[in-house]
Amino acid sequence: MSAIDFSDPATIAFLTEALTAAGVDGLEISRPGGQLRIVVAGKDGARISSTGATPPAPGSASAVVRAPMAGRFCLEHPISATPQNLPRAVSDLDIVGFVAVGHILLPLRAGRSGVLTRLLAEPGALVGFGDPLFEIGLPS
Incomplete structure (x- = not known):
């Protein structure tokens, strides 16, 4: 199984759309030196925050x-x-x-x-x- 490239903009956009479509509240990815959090906020769409x-x-x-x-x-x-x-x-x-x-x-x-x-x-x-x-x- 190959690793997912979380630095690829297409991967991040896909994850955001998939979270929204699935009704999932959010996703958090932690790596050494940084953290990425995608929070789906109802009709306002997704919010992305990080360090x-x-x-x-x-x-x-x-x-x-x-x-x-x-x-x-x-x-x-x-x-x-x-x-x-x-x-x-x-x-x-x-x-x-x-x-x-x-x-x-x-x-x-x-x-x-x-x-x-x-x-x-x-x-x-x-x-x-x-x-x-x-x-x-x-x-x-």
């Missing part, structure tokens, strides 16, 4: 926001008309981008307060679980 920004290394003045799952990286919400300019100040709860899996958008939270300084992935690129997306400069 956020990587903690900074000791002595480091920056943190990296990593992809919590595989999908297409979106810098802005598809219906947003406001471009995201860098550098810009962010709080730990600010949404700094999205990972799209089919028609589902997973918001990416900064996870740390600081200055969003660098974009580490191209908007529209296919990203995998754990891929670096942003760098946040932390206050000293």
Whole structure:
């Protein structure tokens, strides 16, 4: 029996649709370094959540926001008309981008307060679980 590739966007989209069709409340997948949770929430569709920004290394003045799952990286919400300019100040709860899996958008939270300084992935690129997306400069 071969292992299921949980980093494949098509697999995640299939699981979400199958959970919804089966009337299942949700699914949680834990791996070393991350966790993925899909919760089916009635007529609002599915919510996907996972771990956020990587903690900074000791002595480091920056943190990296990593992809919590595989999908297409979106810098802005598809219906947003406001471009995201860098550098810009962010709080730990600010949404700094999205990972799209089919028609589902997973918001990416900064996870740390600081200055969003660098974009580490191209908007529209296919990203995998754990891929670096942003760098946040932390206050000293």
